[in-house]
Amino acid sequence: MVQQRIALFGTSADPPTRGHQALLEQLLHRYDRVATWASDNPMKQHGAALSVRAMLLKALVEQLNSSNLDLAQDLSSPFTMVTLQRAHQRWPQHNLVFVVGSDLAAQIPHWKQADQWLSQCHMAIAPRQGWPLTAMALADLTRCGASVEVLDVEIPASASSEQRRAPQPELVPSAVWPLLLEHNLYGLNPTPC
Known part of the structure; x- marks a missing residue:
């Protein structure tokens, strides 16, 4: 039996952007x-409560409309070790790949x-425009024992x-923008007709 490869992508989603959308599509x-x-x-x-950010991400997931994309909010934890334990319990027979943007690469060795x-x-690691992945960040991750793949993606x-x-x-997914306005998030106000 071939093991499925499952990409695990946690995000602050504060709010979700076209960058999140592009990464999910490419994953x-x-x-x-x-x-x-x-x-x-x-x-x-964070600019909004976790429950609100989960609602915004759910709208993006529904917009992408893929049976291979799960909103797995039960994996959420401020600590990656807890998230990975939950993921291993949920998918014990699969190959799990923890995905992060290049903006976080240098921080990870300092995470709990x-x-x-x-x-x-x-x-x-998904390279993001404006956040170059440095050789030092990769070396630090490898030194800490990480098995790292740099994805050939454009975010x-x-x-x-x-x-x-x-x-x-224009930088917010179409399903997310109306929710930002409806809930008056991030100081946005709907424009009166």
């Missing part, structure tokens, strides 16, 4: 299944218990932090 072409979830990053301040979980998972330069500061509708 769906590379892996048998993709699981995504909104999570709290202990190293960031990184030395314990990095050697136990395969990691894929546009669309950062959630920029969307919170200066929202641009």
Whole structure:
């Protein structure tokens, strides 16, 4: 029996952008299944509650409309080790690949218990425009025991932090933008007719 390869992509989704959309679409072409979830990053301040960000990510997942894409909110934890334990319990017979953007690569060795979980998972790094992946970051991950693959993907330069500061509708997935307006998120107000 051939083991499925499942990409695990947790994100702050604060809010989800076209970059998140592009990465999920490209992961769906590379892996048998993709699981995504909104999570709290202990190293960031979030602009919306986790439940709201999960709702926004759910809208993006529904927009992508793929039977191979799961919103796996039950994997969400501020700590990667906990998330990976949950994923291994959920898919014990599959090859799991932990996916992160290049903007996080240098931070990962400093994450809680990184030395314990990095050697136990395969990691894929998606280069993001504007956040180059450095040789030092890769060397640090390898030194910590990580098995790292750099994905050949193109992720546009669309950062959630920029969307919170200066929202641009064209950089937000079409299913997400109406929710931002409806819930008055990130200071956005619907324009009256």
